[in-house]
Amino acid sequence: MNWFSFARRIWWVVALFAFGTLLISIPGYLSGFVFDSSRAVDASPQVVALARALSAILSFICATISFSLAVILYVRKSKEQFALFISFYLLIYAVVLGGPLEAIQQMWALGTNLSIIAQTVLVTLPTVALFCVFPNGRFEPRWTRWLVILSLPLNAVMLTFDPEEIYRFNTPAIQLLGVGFSVIMFAALYAQVYRYRRISTRLEQQQTKWVVAGFIFWIVYLGISSLPWAYTTNLSVDQALPWWSPFAGLSWWLSLNILPVTLTIAVLRFRLFDIDLLIRRTLVYGVLTTLLAIIYYGFIYLTSALRNIVFQSVIGQPLPEVGIVISTLVGAALFN
Secondary structure (H helix, E strand, C coil), X not given: CCHHXXXXXXHHHHHHHHHHHHHHHHHHHHCCCCCCCCCCECCCHHHHHHHHHHHHHHHHHHXXXXXXXXXXXXXXXXXXXXHHHHHHHHHHHHHHCCCXXXXXXXXXXXXXXXXXXXXXXXXXXXXXXXXXXXXXXXXXXXXXXXXXXXXXXXXXXHCCCCHHHHHHCCCXXXXXXXXXXXXXXXXXXXXXXXXXXXXXXXXXXXXXXXXXXXXXXXXXXXXXXXXXXXXXXXXXXCCCECCCHHHCCHHHHHHXXXXXXXXXXXXXXXXXXXXXXXXXXXXXXXXXXXXXXXXXXXXXXXXXXXXXXXXXXXXXXXCCCCHHHHHXXXXXXXXX
């Protein structure tokens, strides 16, 4: 029996383990593990319960989608070595990042170290390797293998930190570690660009577009969605969290579907050339949406300032809020 046949048998073991983890995690999801804060929330218990339920549902859906895509890849491309690697990756992704492991951890009171260790060991290193060898499974250019080697000591160092310290990201050591991982990932992305321009075939170029575009969209989306989280973490300890804070994590669970979906499309080579149109429209509509948001809130600020300065000084009291009305009308006109 060669190593590839052995790897396929190991896949069945990992798939059964992942499926069993999904089933065992259901009681943890029902306990509302996704949003569980000891701090007070400026919202009714019903609102908090709704946020917990939605987060649990989205998390379980994310894990199920990643698991299903892993099975589809195995069924459709099990004879291809790199497709098998991606399928392995999605199985681990479903359990470790999708939420089931955290649900089990909460249900059995296993502490926070379990998920941190699993994410560091089982996800970080394979993700670096994935971007170094995609789409043909070879390290091209050759220096990319050093990125995997350098990530090994960084992973070991991360395991020595307290999980709460990692989540807060507010110490020089953790920030320096984050810079190290960022440099490695950007180098891996540069390698993808290099392969695209110098090495890849036409088909491999389209596969690269799907994965790199999905990864960049994921990072940008996470950066935007992390703003509410950054705001709440900087509130004083005795201050109640805003009413919307239980819903802030919903975007995280939605974002976790981006990379598995783009990876699966790229490996299956299904309608790959549509990515060019998708990228163009994403850029265009993304820029337009940003401009509309800036104009909308800019009009609110300007009209509010004029209202306070002009009408307050002339008639002694400000007029009712007109900035929101004007901004809404201008925004609607520009949107059309």
